[in-house]
Amino acid sequence: MEQIMRNFFLFLSNNKTLTKAAKKYGFRFGASRFVAGVDIHEAANKIKALNDKGFVVTVDHLGEFIDSEFEAKQSAEECITAIKVIAKEQLQAELSLKLTSLGLDISHELVMENMRKILQAGREHGVIITIDMEDYARLEQTLKIFTTLKQEFDNLGTVLQAYLYRVEEDLQALNEYNPYLRLVKGAYKESETVAFPDKADVDQNYKKIIKQNLLNGNYTAIATHDDNIIAYTKELEQTYDIPREQFEFQMLYGIRLDLQERLLQEGYKVRIYLPYGDDWFGYNMRRLAERPANVAFVLKGIFKK
DSSP states (O other): OHHHHHHHHHHHHTOHHHHHHHHHTOSOTTHHHHOOOSSHHHHHHHHHHHHHHTOEEEEEEOOOOOOSHHHHHHHHHHHHHHHHHHHHTTOSEEEEEOGGGGTTTTOHHHHHHHHHHHHHHHHHHTOOEEEOOOOGGGHHHHHHHHHHHHTTOSSEEEEEETTBTTHHHHHHHHGGGOOEEEEEOOOSOOOTTTBOOSHHHHHHHHHHHHHHHHHTTOOEEEEOOOHHHHHHHHHHHHHTTOOGGGEEEEEETTSOHHHHHHHHHTTOOEEEEEEESSOOHHHHHHHHHHOHHHHHHHHHHHHHO
8 A cells, every 4th residue: 555655646746737736826735844945035944943952964956857948047047046045044945956947857058057046156155055856767867967967066066866777877977076975765656677676675775875975985875764774874884983974864844753863963064954945846846755644644634634
C-alpha cells in the first residue's frame, strides 16, 4: 500500500495541468506545513525565526514546468530578489534553485544567462547558490552546467542522488572541483534501469557516498530525516575524526521538528530547506510521497475543515 501511495503522489507531482491549476487556488492539501509563504518577504520572517533558534536555511523559490523565456527570466529575477533580501535582512541563508525554472528545457543559452546573473548577484552579496538535482533525464545537462559555472564562480554547489547507480562515478568526477555537495536519497520516480528499486540498496549506496565525499575532504550536506543515516554520519565523524565544520545536516521545513532541535542541541549545524512561492503543487506531492506520516498529517487537516 505504501508503494502504491508513493507512486500515486509522484504521478500527481509531474502533472502539468494540476500544477498550473494549483497556482490559482492558493495553498491546499497541507502545503502551508511544507511551504513558508507565497513571497520572499513572508518567507524572510520564517527564516529570521529559524535563525534566532540557531538554524541556518537554504531558501527555494518554487517553480516547475516553465516553458517560456519570459517566465524563466521572471524566475531568475525572483532569485536575485531573494538574494538581495537575504543580504539586506542579514539572514543566515543560502539559495537553492532548479534549472528547469530558469529555462533548461528551453535553451542552453537562456539557462546559462540566467544562472550567471544569479551567481553574480550571489557573489556580490555573499550568498551561496545550490543547483537542485531534478529527474534523470536532466542529470547530464545539470552536471555539465555545474562544472562549467564552478570554474567561474566559487559560490556554487549542487546535489547528488543516492538512488542512482551512477552516483559514485559522478561523485568522483566532481571531486576535482572541490565541490560543496548536498547528498540526498532521491525523490523522483525513476526506471530500474538507472536507479535502485529497493530502499535497502538506496540506503547502502547513500552511506557509501557520504563516507566517500567526507573522506575526499569536501564540504558535505547530508539531507535526510533518516535516524539510521544520521547515526551512521555520527559514527564516521568519530571514527575518522571529521571536523564538524566539514559537514551539516539538512532537513525539510515542517518535517521532523523534534529531530532538527535535537541535532542542534547536540552542536551540529542544521540547515532547513525552506521553499516559498505559489508553484507549490509538485513539491508538495513529492513530500507526501516520501513519508506516510506526511499523508496522515494532511488528511487530518482536511477532515478538520
